[in-house]
Amino acid sequence: MAEFExxxxxxxxxxxxxxxxxxxxxxxAGAIAAGTPVAAKTSSKNSYPKSEAYxxxxxxxxxGCQSCMFACSAAHYGEANPALSRIQIIRxxxxxxxxxNDIVMALCRQCVTPLCVENCPTGxxxxxxxxxxxxVIDQDKCIGCKKCIQMCPQRPHRTVWNPIIKxxxxxxxxxxxxxxxxxxxxxxxxxxxxxxPAKALKLVKTAPTQEDIKGYDVDMAPPDPxxxxxxxxxxxxxxx
Amino acid sequence: xxxxxTGKIARxxxxxxxxxxxxxxxxxxxxxxxxxxxxxxxxxAVEPGEWDLKDPFxxxxxxxxxxxxxxxTGVPGAGRxxxxxxxxxxxxxxxxxxxNFGGRFAxxxxxxxxxxxxxxxxxxxxxxxxxxxxxxxxxDASELWGTDTWETQKRIAAMVGGRTRYGEEWMExxxxxxxxxxxxxxxxxxxxxxxxxxxxxxxxxxxxxxxxHGAVFGAKKLKAISVIGTQSIKMADAKGVMDARxxxxxxxxxxxxxxxxxxxxxxxxxxxxxxxxxxxxxxxxETMCVDQFWLETAEPREQDLAAEALMRYGASxxxxxxxxxxxxxxxxxxxxxxxQVPVETGIGWxxxxxxxxxxxxxxRKIDSAPLPMEEWGSLQFRKxxxxxxxxxxxxxxxxxxxxxxxxxxxxxxxxDLENGAxxxxxxxAVGHWTLPTAEWAYNYLLGAGDPSWHGxxxxxxxxxxxxxxxxxxxxxxxxxxxxxxxxxxxxxxxxGKEAWKTGLYSEHKAKEVAxxxxxxxxxxxxxxxxxxxxxxxxxxxxxxxxxxxKAVTGRxxxxxxxMRVGQKIxxxxxxxRVMHGRSRSTEVFAxxxxxxxxxxxxxxxxxxxxxxxxxxTDEAPDMYLDRxxxxxxxxxxxxxxGWDKENGWPTRKTxxxxxxxxxxxxxxKKGKLGA
Numbered sequence: 001m002a003e004f005e006x007x008x009x010x011x012x013x014x015x016x017x018x019x020x021x022x023x024x025x026x027x028x029a030g031a032i033a034a035g036t037p038v039a040a041k042t043s044s045k046n047s048y049p050k051s052e053a054y055x056x057x058x059x060x061x062x063x064g065c066q067s068c069m070f071a072c073s074a075a076h077y078g079e080a081n082p083a084l085s086r087i088q089i090i091r092x093x094x095x096x097x098x099x100x101n102d103i104v105m106a107l108c109r110q111c112v113t114p115l116c117v118e119n120c121p122t123g124x125x126x127x128x129x130x131x132x133x134x135x136v137i138d139q140d141k142c143i144g145c146k147k148c149i150q151m152c153p154q155r156p157h158r159t160v161w162n163p164i165i166k167x168x169x170x171x172x173x174x175x176x177x178x179x180x181x182x183x184x185x186x187x188x189x190x191x192x193x194x195x196x197p198a199k200a201l202k203l204v205k206t207a208p209t210q211e212d213i214k215g216y217d218v219d220m221a222p223p224d225p226x227x228x229x230x231x232x233x234x235x236x237x238x239x240x
Numbered sequence: 241x242x243x244x245x246t247g248k249i250a251r252x253x254x255x256x257x258x259x260x261x262x263x264x265x266x267x268x269x270x271x272x273x274x275x276x277x278x279x280x281x282x283x284x285a286v287e288p289g290e291w292d293l294k295d296p297f298x299x300x301x302x303x304x305x306x307x308x309x310x311x312x313t314g315v316p317g318a319g320r321x322x323x324x325x326x327x328x329x330x331x332x333x334x335x336x337x338x339x340n341f342g343g344r345f346a347x348x349x350x351x352x353x354x355x356x357x358x359x360x361x362x363x364x365x366x367x368x369x370x371x372x373x374x375x376x377x378x379x380d381a382s383e384l385w386g387t388d389t390w391e392t393q394k395r396i397a398a399m400v401g402g403r404t405r406y407g408e409e410w411m412e413x414x415x416x417x418x419x420x421x422x423x424x425x426x427x428x429x430x431x432x433x434x435x436x437x438x439x440x441x442x443x444x445x446x447x448x449x450x451x452x453h454g455a456v457f458g459a460k461k462l463k464a465i466s467v468i469g470t471q472s473i474k475m476a477d478a479k480g481v482m483d484a485r486x487x488x489x490x491x492x493x494x495x496x497x498x499x500x501x502x503x504x505x506x507x508x509x510x511x512x513x514x515x516x517x518x519x520x521x522x523x524x525x526e527t528m529c530v531d532q533f534w535l536e537t538a539e540p541r542e543q544d545l546a547a548e549a550l551m552r553y554g555a556s557x558x559x560x561x562x563x564x565x566x567x568x569x570x571x572x573x574x575x576x577x578x579x580q581v582p583v584e585t586g587i588g589w590x591x592x593x594x595x596x597x598x599x600x601x602x603x604r605k606i607d608s609a610p611l612p613m614e615e616w617g618s619l620q621f622r623k624x625x626x627x628x629x630x631x632x633x634x635x636x637x638x639x640x641x642x643x644x645x646x647x648x649x650x651x652x653x654x655x656d657l658e659n660g661a662x663x664x665x666x667x668x669a670v671g672h673w674t675l676p677t678a679e680w681a682y683n684y685l686l687g688a689g690d691p692s693w694h695g696x697x698x699x700x701x702x703x704x705x706x707x708x709x710x711x712x713x714x715x716x717x718x719x720x721x722x723x724x725x726x727x728x729x730x731x732x733x734x735x736g737k738e739a740w741k742t743g744l745y746s747e748h749k750a751k752e753v754a755x756x757x758x759x760x761x762x763x764x765x766x767x768x769x770x771x772x773x774x775x776x777x778x779x780x781x782x783x784x785x786x787x788x789x790k791a792v793t794g795r796x797x798x799x800x801x802x803m804r805v806g807q808k809i810x811x812x813x814x815x816x817r818v819m820h821g822r823s824r825s826t827e828v829f830a831x832x833x834x835x836x837x838x839x840x841x842x843x844x845x846x847x848x849x850x851x852x853x854x855x856x857t858d859e860a861p862d863m864y865l866d867r868x869x870x871x872x873x874x875x876x877x878x879x880x881x882g883w884d885k886e887n888g889w890p891t892r893k894t895x896x897x898x899x900x901x902x903x904x905x906x907x908x909k910k911g912k913l914g915a
Contacts, residue, residue: 070314071482078478080313082351083418083470090407090419093344094393095444104407106419155408156419163416163470179478181486195485197316 051110052132053186058220062200064091068192075180075191086171108158108171116148132186142167243476255361272309274322274765275809293820296326297459299362306356307346308768317773321346328436329452331644331668335688339450348423352469363461371467381463388552389428389441416470426464428554429630435640437559449556476794484787531557553626561586572836584672587643644668660832676860701845723751732847745869750876762806808898838864884914
């Protein structure tokens with residue numbers, strides 16, 4: 001536990017990728033999660049067949065309800081546990097940060113250049129050519145070295161450590177989701193996408209631009225309403 | 241442990257600093273959540289007989305804070321936390337009172353491995369409880385004491401998170417990892433002052449506002465409980481839970497609360513005031529669900545700031561209520577309402593009344609300092625009110641005790657109860673919709689304050705599609721298990737012989753009231769569904785509830801079985817109240833409820849009334865209650881529940897019928913067992 005420190009307040013304007021809760025902003029980066037590298041490699045000389053499907057999202061439409069996280073853990077493990085979910089919706093749940101800066105949607109990008117695959121020493125992380133080239137991890141081959149977690153270029157990392165089986169996991173678009181009654185995969189219905197009550201997730205066939213989050217965080221809002229309802233209309237003045 | 245549960249409940253004694261566990265399995269017959277909480281209260285607070293059950297600030301007071309059975313399983317709308325204990329808010333006695341609140345505290349509590357946390361004892365200096373998975377520590381809160389609820393949560397989140405950059409990194413917890421943020425339940429300065437107006441706050445705007453339990457935290461010198469966890473909740477049929485969600489999305493509307501679609505910028509029930517907060521109905525309400533309306537008559541920006549002040553100080557929007565937006569001309573109401581009778585009044589309205597009659601003001605008999613009376617009701621006034629209460633300065637010391645205690649101190653209690661200026665229906669607690677929705681009033685009386693349960697109020701209103709009232713009520717009466725096929729339970733006739741034969745004072749009305757208590761006790765307070773989310777009584781209830789329940793727990797109970805558990809919980813609640821003094825003689829409404837002018841405007845199109853062989857829908861603004869009629873209703877209700885009609889105490893036969901022989905034995909020893 002950190003020693004008690006008085007908050008210093010936010011020093012920069014927050015964006016959706018960077019919201020921090022209150023005094024957390026005063027604390028330096030570092031010490032977490034399986035040795036995340038300070039600067040992960042983002043390119044490769046190798047080329048890989050592109051995934052035939054990607055999950056994109058709209059962080060303006062998302063409620064932050066984390067239904068997708070419960071659905072992911074339930075679909076894959078038959079248990080409810082957001083910490084095991086391969087999709088992480090990090091919501092400033094106390095809501096001290098204001099919309100739309102109060103959420104980070106951390107989904108596996110099915111990267112065109114999958115560093116998790118490239119750096120896996122055993123071939124556990126691989127391209128599933130029989131299922132639309134989805135990037136997956138073969139649990140039988142995974143030795144729990146966490147290399148795929150360390151090399152994931154996203155923050156927070158999208159490969160997920162499962163402390164129960166002591167292996168890495170990642171989004172497989174529900175091709176291996178024994179507790180999900182629908183078919184997953186590039187032509188199927190991943191649990192998170194189908195369960196999302198806000199319709200903030202979508203399965204697409206074209207690879208989004210890899211440069212930043214814009215290709216993945218897309219406009220999916222229905223025509224009305226797109227943004228939160230405005231301030232309440234003026235109420236009648238008190239009559240007594 | 242059974243599916244849907246973690247299997248253990250934390251027990252934290254702030255006096256001895258002892259931390260132990262309670263086996264959830266022992267209490268499984270009470271359903272979960274509040275049901276288990278009430279049973280634990282009996283075992284730890286009532287059964288030992290070491291306490292007279294009078295003072296909520298006594299160190300013996302036990303406060304069970306429980307997560308619902310369906311919380312943290314992916315079931316939508318079912319994430320509420322229940323809390324029960326003696327209420328500092330009620331008057332003249334501190335009644336056993338239950339409340340629940342939304343937000344993510346219950347979900348995180350279960351993910352940390354706990355079905356609830358029971359707080360007892362009293363710390364000798366400020367503390368907060370730090371729960372990280374199975375580890376529980378009592379931490380020093382000296383430097384948090386005095387901070388508002390937002391600041392408290394931000395500081396604790398930083399302390400728990402250490403160097404974690406929330407939103408960018410995973411936090412390591414016991415060799416597992418989470419991107420989550422601690423969920424924190426805390427009090428503000430109003431709670432620290434042990435004000436009976438105090439709420440428990442989690443997040444920026446979720447308030448446990450019923451009962452004034454924030455003052456109990458203050459008395460125990462408990463500033464906050466923080467929890468973060470990474471564990472799993474087992475379900476009997478995970479696929480079934482998600483199939484139920486898909487069915488819900490197709491056959492109901494999972495995105496909808498009672499009043500419209502939930503979307504960014506709207507809660508499940510009420511429109512969002514603070515358009516800059518993201519909301520959803522998933523956790524059973526999240527952020528400013530009702531307290532956003534504390535200053536609903538002002539400009540939006542002022543409404544925002546008032547709600548923020550209310551939250552930061554940690555005051556209950558009900559305990560510190562001023563006056564609602566809905567005003568109407570109620571026949572027979574006292575002239576001082578000026579034909580603008582509110583649906584509910586609170587301590588704020590009472591201050592204004594005393595000011596206008598010249599009793600309260602600067603330098604007057606009741607000195608109003610430091611309140612700026614000329615700005616009554618404004619944002620500035622409310623901030624001054626909260627500050628005065630939290631520091632107990634000037635008039636704030638009396639106001640911190642609530643309207644009834646203040647009136648008693650000022651020597652005005654009898655007069656203002658008699659003339660209706662203290663317009664709280666019973667127990668000195670703010671309530672709304674008590675008439676003409678009489679089942680609400682009866683729930684208020686038989687419980688301990690506002691039931692805030694809307695399950696029937698819309699359903700008994702006029703149909704939107706032209707269906708005759710009688711046909712609509714026939715369909716409704718199929719749903720009110722276990723008391724089905726009696727449409728007269730929906731008859732709100734309040735005068736004449738029909739009121740006694742089939743209306744408000746009849747055995748039929750007793751069934752309606754009983755149904756609402758059983759449903760709320762099990763489904764809303766123990767399973768943790770937000771009452772604005774379910775029931776959806778005219779369509780998918782009880783089908784959807786049972787789909788979720790069976791998939792999570794694997795139990796083969798019928799809906800009627802669950803309602804029987806609800807009745808058991810309700811009976812346990814009754815037994816606890818009887819042990820602290822509840823009886824027929826104490827169960828009476830305030831005088832104004834028995835006089836013309838007791839009613840309020842209807843919001844749901846009126847209530848059905850059967851008279852002279854015909855049904856009609858009537859807004860019944862002139863409704864008031866007959867004193868003998870209420871007594872006759874109580875006789876019917878006591879009989880229905882298996883309580884002694886003389887004093888309203890449960891009988892041995894009733895208690896043993898629920899497997900609560902031990903409760904009957906204790907009540908008998910204390911001379912409190914019904915005959």
